[in-house]
Amino acid sequence: MPPQLRGVPVLGMMHIADWYATFGTMARLANPTEDPIAQAAGLPAVDSLDMSSMLLTQSNASTRSSIILSPNALIKGDLKLLVGIQYGATWSGPLYPNATTLIPGRDVYSATLFCKPGCLYNVTGDPEERIDLAATQPDLLQEMLQELAKQAKTIWYRARTRADPQCMQAAKDLYSGFLGPWIL
Numbered sequence: 001m002p003p004q005l006r007g008v009p010v011l012g013m014m015h016i017a018d019w020y021a022t023f024g025t026m027a028r029l030a031n032p033t034e035d036p037i038a039q040a041a042g043l044p045a046v047d048s049l050d051m052s053s054m055l056l057t058q059s060n061a062s063t064r065s066s067i068i069l070s071p072n073a074l075i076k077g078d079l080k081l082l083v084g085i086q087y088g089a090t091w092s093g094p095l096y097p098n099a100t101t102l103i104p105g106r107d108v109y110s111a112t113l114f115c116k117p118g119c120l121y122n123v124t125g126d127p128e129e130r131i132d133l134a135a136t137q138p139d140l141l142q143e144m145l146q147e148l149a150k151q152a153k154t155i156w157y158r159a160r161t162r163a164d165p166q167c168m169q170a171a172k173d174l175y176s177g178f179l180g181p182w183i184l
């Protein structure tokens with residue numbers, strides 16, 4: 001980083017996947033988003049944008065305008081759209097991260113929010129996502145729902161078969177119910 005930019009906040013939008021192309025560019029790779037081995041294996045193209053110019057200049061201009069989080073969630077500009085049942089949808093209590101909430105007897109994990117047809121938040125103006133704009137801005141909600149449907153088509157899914165029994169046993173025995181490496 002140039003000395004004059006160290007410690008300076010960058011406010012442009014960036015996805016964690018963008019580090020791949022960004023570091024590749026900074027390392028002066030000829031084609032930082034090409035992966036011939038992955039391509040030969042039938043995998044999709046690298047989904048990463050080069051953010052080096054945003055990070056190495058005093059510009060907050062990002063080449064990314066949206067991030068699809070899942071088939072049920074999209075961030076575009078200042079807006080975030082959620083669709084379907086959202087688990088853990090509450091505000092934590094004062095001692096977070098201990099799974100308490102502001103409602104006595106109600107833990108974070110059991111709180112749900114039903115977003116049908118969708119919940120819409122301005123994450124810049126309302127970072128705690130307390131004000132759902134869906135009812136007051138139905139046109140914007142529809143626009144975001146259409147954008148989510150469009151981007152959801154780009155999500156790559158690996159053909160799945162039944163879960164490997166060794167994986168499930170490792171999740172139970174080694175990782176307290178979470179999936180993790182099991183072939184040693």
